[in-house]
Amino acid sequence: MVKGIILAFLAFAVFAWGDAIVKEIGHDLDPFEVTFFGYLIPLVLSPVFMKPGDHVLDIVRWNRPWLMGLRVFLIAATTPLSVMAFRSLPFAEAFALLFLMPSLVTVLSIFILKEHVRWRRGLAVCAAFIGVLVIVRPGFKELLPGHFAALSAAFCAAGGVIAGRMIGRTEKRFTLISTVFLATTVLAGVLMIPGFAWPIGHQWILLLAFAATAFAAQALFIVATIYAPADRLGAAQYSQILWALAIGALFFDEWPDALALLGIVIVVAAGLFIFAREQTLKRSRQQADPLPETMPASPTSVSTQN
Template sequence: MQNHGRAILCVMAASFLYACSAAVVRGLSGAYPTLELMLFRSLIVVAVTLPLLLREGGLAALRPKAPLGHLARLAAGYLGMITAFYGYRTLPLATNTALGFCMPLFLTILSVPLLGEVVGWRRRGAVLAGLLGVLVMVRPWEAQAALPLFPVGVVLVGVVGWALAMISIRRMGALGESNVAIVAWFGIGSTILSAVLVVPYWVMPDWSGLAGMVAIGLITAAAQLLMTEGYRMADTTLVAPFEYGAIVYATALGAILYGEFPDPIGLVGIAIIVAAGLYVWRREVVVARLARIRV
């Protein structure tokens, strides 16, 4: 029971740190290109986490068993990351964070054709409700939409990318790929990709900008380690819902740091997305338990 409490605290702390990292990204986005922020984030995360990963699995664990799977995960995950960073530049923190939590909805949709999963009417209904929540948040039917449509669309494309990345991870896991290899190669690949793509857009950072970029990497690395520890100490069914605290933290940070206050209808849309995501998660737990009982 004590471990359960610690696990929940780890996940809550990780969610808060992810929101803090997003807030720093938003603050630096006006002065530095997205790719530069991504480079520092990826480079520092790899520098912090790779030694820990190697200590856990050794060099042998880095040997890829599914190289094409790693490429697919890199392409899809990088799309998700670059669009999320673009969202921090163009959308309120709470909005971008809420859109990110549409990932389980898209994962449910894509798991049918790509993984052959059977999705019942309850999860289908939750997916539709979540997408309705996006519409409520954006309100495109108004003369002037509540949120700019293009950035919202770009971020949602990236959320689909994250869902595809999760499917790639599931497939690699089924092939026996180690978690060490999956995490390490994405970090290394995203660092190299950002280093190449940022060259024509590079802006030499001043000391405050450099400190902010280093902070993004260190905060993200700490968040990843805490999240991993939380999921290690307790079952996913216990700790996963606490990830949604990130929306609360992002809303508070957006209001305090940038004067971003979601209107009441926008908050309703966010609440619908959260409720839909939690329901999909709950139904997946129930379906998995029933499958084990039948076996």
């Protein structure tokens, strides 16, 4: 268990550094172009995630095509939206808005999965939205396109989680992973055409570094799930906000003011509380019904490599 938790923290640290690379390169290249090259190499390398019995064609063999199509589209849209957010917002602020995702998952669960949400989680969701208002402060500071991009990315990521829960265990792990790489590459490849500019020397280095982090972080998290259940590792993703604060201050000279820090704390605390409550409720259901669940909820990173 401990080894799995350590690997999960390491995976999310790599995710955070990948997002820092995105922020660095995002000012010079079209966000869709950054996404395309960043996911092309992981797509080529995705067969390493295959298990005995898997086939490369499983990437397009879906047992539940409509739900899989919706899931891969939503997750594919998350990455370029996140790139847009990172290029125009302070690093930690963008992360905090993306961390609204767990609260949005709770809201969507009520309407789509017909899940009953008790008052504690309801209050946590309200607190998360209040935290976002504290960070953004509409009417008191300029609303940038990055704010809307970050919120849209959080919504798409939440929709992808809900679709994943509806899919359950009907698809292979390789299919779930590789389709994200494939869909993100294809979607970004089409959308990058109008603003395409051929990368120059140092940009190629950054693009390759981003691709390496996208692949390495995913691989580290998969190895972590060998040693600990995936749903126990989700809280590790909140360590990204610490990396974001440190990287933003040290490399981008971004120092959040007191209100921004307060909003970040509120959003992260609300997300952690929702995660803890979901774990408690899941254990209660397992004790009441010892049969394995058919639709386990695996954590999804809110980073661009999601």
